[in-house]
Amino acid sequence: xxxxxIVIGKTDSQEVATLVELYxxxxxxxxxxxxxxxxxxxxxxxxTARQQSTAEGAAILRQLSEGDFVVLLDERGEEMRxxxxxxxxQKRMNSGVKRLVMVIGGPYGFSDEVYARADARLSxxxxxxxxxxxxxxxxxxxxxxxxxxxxxxxxxx
Numbered sequence: 001x002x003x004x005x006i007v008i009g010k011t012d013s014q015e016v017a018t019l020v021e022l023y024x025x026x027x028x029x030x031x032x033x034x035x036x037x038x039x040x041x042x043x044x045x046x047x048t049a050r051q052q053s054t055a056e057g058a059a060i061l062r063q064l065s066e067g068d069f070v071v072l073l074d075e076r077g078e079e080m081r082x083x084x085x086x087x088x089x090q091k092r093m094n095s096g097v098k099r100l101v102m103v104i105g106g107p108y109g110f111s112d113e114v115y116a117r118a119d120a121r122l123s124x125x126x127x128x129x130x131x132x133x134x135x136x137x138x139x140x141x142x143x144x145x146x147x148x149x150x151x152x153x154x155x156x157x
Contacts (some may be wrong), residue, residue: 006063006139008040016133016135044047053106
């Protein structure tokens with residue numbers, strides 16, 4: 001299975017970027033993992049939040065292929081513990097999904113078109129995090145899930 005994480009905009013924090021790169025390298029030991037950073041929408045001061053999420057949504061949809069299993073990180077998504085997420089990931093792999101695409105949207109969430117295309121929604125927490133820091137948190141959770149599935153000592157329960 002190929003796993004791709006799509007995010008909107010480059011992070012302005014070198015520390016966050018370094019953490020994401022670290023976990024991306026680690027996840028690549030288990031499956032082909034890639035990070036796609038879509039450019040920020042230009043001239044956002046002239047756009048409403050809805051217009052910005054629509055423009056970001058169009059960019060996200062251009063990255064998707066038929067047959068992709070698309071998962072949105074969304075505040076209204078399903079919350080699960082790390083072990084549950086590992087089981088969820090295992091089910092996707094067992095189902096024959098060739099490409100699992102996880103998407104972290106911009107600051108205003110996703111457009112209606114992206115929500116319509118999504119196969120699932122996950123939430124990391126009921127708390128609000130910046131869309132930049134979520135990259136590092138979620139990359140770590142993906143890595144943690146693979147260590148759980150491989151009975152490695154990274155996760156303590």
